[in-house]
Amino acid sequence: MGNMFWSRRPDTLTQKFMRVHWGVLLVASLIAVIGTATLYSVAGGSVTPWAERHAVRFLFGLGLVLTMAAVPLRIWIGLAYPAFATALVLLCLVPIVGVETLGARRWLSLGPVGFQPSELMKVALVVALARYYHWLPSEHVSRPFWVLLPLLMIAVPVGLTLRQPDLGSATLFACVGVGLMGLAGVHWGYAIAAAASIGLGAPLVWNGLHGYQRRRIEVFLDPEKDPLGAGYHITQSKIALGSGGVSGRGYIQGTQSQLDFIPEKHTDFIFTIFAEEWGFAGAAILILLFILLIGMVLRMAHGCRSVFGRLLIGGLALTLFAYAFVNMAMVTGLVPVVGVPLPLFSYGGTAMTTIMVALGLAMSAHVHGQEPVRRPQY
């Protein structure tokens, strides 16, 4: 059987290297460079503490992407469920042995390095769902039972992270997971049913939310309600954005941003800083870069022969999109503040790792895109 499978000779490393989608890496690098420059500005014109490390992390990430790109898809398919199970177990462990920071338990301590199981889950969920749909015969995709199963795979991590409480990760799991089901071809009727049930279930979710989570949503709906309390982030962010105007206040000249008015200015709210300094023009260009990146990733997915590969790449597109959109919508006051970083742009090792690993998986799928991938037995 092995012989039949490897009807072609495996590619050499050089061949694989040639097939890497350099365009995607180029746009990603561009975004990361702008991010680094902005971090330089946030620090008041200094490479420490953020800009330098951000750049180094991204370069490491690029190396990781290229390494992962050489790994054949059967390895990822083999790791899919074990990784998902591990992530689930770790997520369950967090409330018991996790480290509490800022009122939430999200981290596991592994000696000197902190580790957020929710980040592992962000990748593992995509891989596990891709594997699931790769295995599932297409006539089953829209059968209720086979829809329920992946929904459960999404709902459990959503529930676990909501309890930490980590509204940002829960949002991402839900968006990426459900989006992936859509890409896999689940009948759109389910989406309508889901929308209807969310409408009906919202009051229940509301009751389950933490006080601060509710307050964020309330304040989102009516920021005037609490201008300096929970609405503080949004109000300050809007003032800074507005003070940027069309052309911006200039690099390292964002007066609102340079002061301590903007919370989390090097992580979740970095887009505010960028948009104050570069104005609407700069912000629009950054948005276009993200649209371009995600569009290229989607095209990459389209060119892939296997369901598993397509969904891996689609998962990256969804992850990038969910991160970028939720972050930008959050700092502009379109959606409640949920604590999601801007991919490749915000400072932070965990989010960078997640994005680069997702990019590595997608690149691996692209590089091996023309190879058939054996369907697993179960």
Next chain:
Amino acid sequence: MFTPDDDDEAARHQTFTRRAMLLGGGQLFCFGLVGARLYQIQVMDEGRYVPLAEGNRIGVHLRAPERGHILDRFGEVLASNQEGFRATLIPSRAGDLRQTLAMFARIVPLTADEQERIVQRAQRKSRSQPLVLAGDLSFEQVAELSVLAPRLPGIATEPAPKRTYFHGDSVGHVIGYVGGVERLALDDDPVLRLPGTRIGKSGIELGMEEELRGVAGSERLEVDARGRIVRSLGETAPRPGRNVVLTLDVGLQARVMARLGRERRGAVVAMDVNSGEVIALASVPAFDPRELVAGAGADAWKARLNDPDKPLLNRAISGLYPPGSTFKMVTALAALEAGVVTLKEKVECAGSFEFAGQSFRCWNRRGHNRVDLHRALKESCDVYFYELARRVGIGALSRMARRLGFGEVFESGIALQKAGVVPDPDWKRGALDRGWLGGETVITGIGQGFVTATPLQLAVMTARLATGRKIRPTLIRHDAGARPVARGDAFQVLDIAPEWLDAVRTGMVAAVNEDGGTASNAQLDGSSIVVAGKTGTSQVSRASSERGQGELPWDLRDHALFVGYAPATRPRYAAVAVVEHGGSGGAVAAPMVRDVLGMLIVEDPAAKPAYRQPDAERRADAAGRSAPEGSD
């Protein structure tokens, strides 16, 4: 099997392509939304957010609401706010923090320790958030700080209203006091984030915190590089807290406190039996909230907390006492309602009661011979009520007690009320993990054993007995604001047969007014007004039954209790007195209730026109109109 059906594969690929294009379209739409939003904020609304000059910046400042005042029923101010000044520090502007603090300490004394603590606090918090360095500055200090301002970067003085109390020594327990915010959750009211915010810690200040606090306002300010305000970009005015009008008559309260103050520890509650309004709520030892708010040092606090007399405890609502014989009305009603005794039936009292091999004494060793309900209440015969309790059982006793207000925490506006214990077998199993004993039913019949109540609960019981309605106590006059005040007939009728209630009331009248009654000290001398009441002497130690009270050390003597109402014919007021270790209810508590009822009848505060907040509606209106512009 690894080669998928080609048609199937093609179909899947097609689906994927369609979905991917959908996703791409959705993506464009979503980012388009963000772009439109940015266009709105950055291009269309630009003028609203762009500072006038380069280097200026815009900040949002929270404006504190004024805390509501507390007034008595006639409008006498009991708590309000006084202008004061405080010094704040914004660490990011302070330069060398330690040096600046050392300079500051030359004007406003700060020990090295305190300075170090401020430095630590500054490191923990956002560097642009102001910290309070010192409250309650004198005018000289404010002046000196202004003069030296150039050498004190980051330090500013600002007006800071200070809570002030009037008649503090007589109403301290009722009003309570305010203090700093100790723990702050992310989702708390933004007012609590304001440096120097004070919130209620006990009494009305805590119980009515929500009404009193108000809602923070905010102002968007453009500030120049030196921190001077250039222009205001719109504000939302803070909504001041509501004034709270109490049912208390502070004049009467002061006199009741003076009367009670002759004792070391005790409490008095005076209530309008028809409305449930508490006219006086006294507790000794007293404390003056002015001393606590003016920044009593840690030593003064420690002294109060360690004082064995517990001066911070409001005994009228948080003091738990065995009700003793004042509980006998409960036992009587439970037994009458259950039909286990008739009004005429006589019980033999030979001075003690035998049950399950135990002997329970009557306070009168020689016994009362054959007593019926009337004489049992009048002379407070213990054996009669032991027998009734035995007959009716603990279940009926505890149910009747609850109907009369025992075990309940009332929504009266004052915080830290205790519920007390209305014991029954379930309670005992839960609390002590032991089974109920028959003897415990017997002693519950005379208000001893596990049963405890607060003086407020005893006053509620008395008011319910007097009116036959389910009176609920309150300290707040709601009609001064929006809600209508509860009138006597607004309360539900107690579901107890009027003839049983009458029999109990007649017994209470007899206890005060007939020869041989235990409460003759409660008679209003030289007045035609008849008082009804019941004494209670609750045992503190076993020793008290062996020796006379006078021979005992003070802290082993019995608590003295009395509950009464007047006039007996058409009840208006109820009063309850508890004197810790007073000895005998008839000798110590009854005369106190007599004096309090006398004051109430003579002054009749419930009949006088009460204060109405003239500007209640206007204030509400003003708050609603306060956001002229600048809402985003």
